[in-house]
Amino acid sequence: MHFLTKKMMEMKLKNNSIGSWFIVIAISSLFIGLIFGALGGIQYIFPNFLKENLSFQKMRPLHVYLVINWIFCAAAGAIYIYIPDVTGKKLFSNTLAKIHVALQLIIVVIVVTGFFFGVFGGREYFEFPPYVILLIIAAWILFMINFFTTVKPSFNNVPVYIWSWSTGLIFFLITVTEAQLWLLPFFNNNIIRDVTVQWKAMGSMVGSWNMLVYGTAMFVIEKATGDTTINRTPKAFFFYFLGLTNLMFNWGHHTYIVPSSELVKTISYAISMTELLILANIIYSFRKTYLKTNPHKHFLSFRILTYAEVWILLNLTLSLVISVPAINLYTHGTHITVAHAMGATIGINTMLLLASFAFIADDITVDGKFFNRNFNWGFMTLNISLLVFWLSLVGMGICKIAATQQKNGFYEIMDKLLPYFKVFTVSGAFVVVGLLMVVIPYFKLFVRSLFAKKEI
């Protein structure tokens, strides 16, 4: 078999396939989530499309949950695979890791089935019933036990990506718990408190998954350059702590319109969206180092990281613009916010995860011919269509602002936005095609790695 090598077999034995399982779940989630996203886009143009059987009320949570699951599972899979490299030892407990995989699968099945049958908890981004959170927390704690017991970090001496992963793990647990405070009457019966805390939890939760994803990118950068000092410099830690500060305090830029204390808005505006700037700086440093060292090894990871850098710059610009309160007053509640979310999740997080996959694939394939012309076409289709998709969302937002200023009613605004919806839906379909062309080879690779022993 082309893919099955001795090295790959070794990887399988070393990592017990846990990482591969997570990546297979992640790519499956992405695939199904993208399909629901594309169908949801069609509902913007044809309102009666699946209106009675699979309305947007179900379509959106299916899309949102599955694509968030993609990010978390892909990051978890990469971390499981990297842990032996980082520590030089086996995972603390394969049994815990297998239970983690099993729980993750059970959660996906419960959530997706529930959505199909209209069982909702009805919270933004966490639209499943609250009892599912208990399973999510249980699974996460298993992950944390395995990570911290295997890595046993001596925090003053470890590279920055260990800090990044540790922070991501801890803060996901904190924020996922915080997001359930609405179950207490003290929070639930006060709309301003409820909404503010929900924005706070979700804003910081995005920061937590960014920490996991950025950590994998930093690890790849270190391994690709062979420069083990790059993640231990004062500069690297300065940016890490700045990122952590953002995770903790910058969520308030979502709440300018919520009548909470003015101090919340002032603090978040002051800290602002520097998190993306942090990563841009790290990747920029990486490129300089990379070009000086080894321009051919891990070429694909480098190429994908370069595209991620472009997306960081685009999204950073948009973030800074919409963080200005006087501008946010108009952009809030428009698709410009969606453009920011899509740029961050597809343009940045997904690109970084793909770079991570490319790095892993380099280690488990022999001849470097794994990535064929289809992959290149897919990658270019993904980036070009994502740019059109992103611009259509920004255009939609600007058009909505103009129509709102003219005191147009909702249906009038929706009519004016129709041309943008068409561009958004068609380009979104191409994003799906491009992304699938890119991830399907990885999917095949990781599925085969699961059964490598048997086949060999």
Next chain:
Amino acid sequence: MNKLLIFAVLFISYVSYSSWVYTKGTNRASEMTPNQQLGKQLYQEYNCQSCHQIFGLGGYLGPELTTVISDKTRGELYAKTIMENGAIRMPNFHFSPDKISAILDYLKYVDANAFSYKKNDGNEIKK
């Protein structure tokens, strides 16, 4: 400087700030009545936020609902009619009159506490 110390300082600041946000930072709204609580529960059970926004939270396929009651171009009757019959993009959920009443009550509560929206619209601040 010791990295753990920096982390500890940041974490303590985060915990303190969170405590303040949970209490004094968000104590402006009035408390919900039981019927308004029921309305909120229904709003969540039917996953209304998938298409509608309240204070920026939610999707964009349907109209923003924070000030739907006081909005001169929409209002309570508009909201009630849509809930009774559905709309172009919204399925008819066949809400019972009690459910519609509870959801309307919840939307009135949200509207009454949307101080920042009223200020931006140039209308009178209710509280």
